[in-house]
Amino acid sequence: MGALFSTVILIAIGVVFGTLNERRHFKRLRKDEAALSHIKVYNLKSIPAHLANELEDGGVLVSGNVVIAIDYFKRVISGLKMFIGGRLGHYESLVERARREAIVRMQKKAQAMGAHAIYNARIEFSVIGQQPQMSGAELLAYGTAVKSRDIAIDGQTAV
C-alpha cells in the first residue's frame, strides 16, 4: 500500500514539474536560438572556397554539452509503452531539446569569442549511468569557430 502511494506521489510530481520544465525549456530555447541565429552552424568538413578568403586566420574549437534526465511519469509511461512497441514521443522531445540546448551552448561560446560561424559541427550522444533510478544522457556539440574578416556583421557598422 505504502509503495503504491509513493509511486502515485512520484508520478504526480513528475507530471507537474516535468511538464512545466519542458514547456519553460522549449520557450527558452526558442528565445536563445533566435538571439544566436547570426552564428551560423555548418557540418561541412571544409570551408567553401569563396568564403575562406573572407575569414580571419585561425580557428578555435568550441563545444557545448548538457546532461539530461527524463521525469518519473514519462519513464513509467514509456516503460509501459515498451510492451507494445512504437513511438516513444516523450523520449523524442527529451533528446530533441537536449540536442538543441547543446548547440545553443556551443553557439554562445562562439559568440563570446566574436566568431560568426561554426564549421564541421558534430553532435554526439552518450548514455551515462545505466541504473534504472539514475540514468542520464549527455549530448555534446562541437565544431570549429571562425571569425569573419569583415567588421560589419549582422547589420552592425564599424565606427
Add this chain to the structure above:
Amino acid sequence: MTDFILSNLEIVPGREVVAYKGLVQGNTVRAKHVGRDIMAGLKNIVGGELRGYTELLDDARQQATARMVESARAQGANAVVNVRFSTSAITAGASELYVYGTAVVVS
C-alpha cells in the same frame, strides 16, 4: 597555453600545415560522486538537466584535451587538427572521455 590551435577541420583556416606529427590523444576516466548522485536522483523524478554531471563531463573533457595538447607540444607541434571527442560508459558509474587528433605544425 598561448597560441595553441585546436580545430576539428582538417586544416586551420588561413594557415598552412608545414609538418604532420601524427596522432595525439588524451583520455580520462571519471566516476560521479555521491553528492551529485543525490541531486541526480531527484532530477530523475522531476526531469531536466543534471547540472552536476554536465559540469563534471565538461571538466573531464578539458582535462583530456589538456593531456592531448601536452603530448602534441612534446612533439613540437603548435596545433591539433581533425579533433574528435568520444565518450564511453566503462561501468555503470564511470565514463571515459577520450579526445584525439592529428598534431601538426602550422605556419
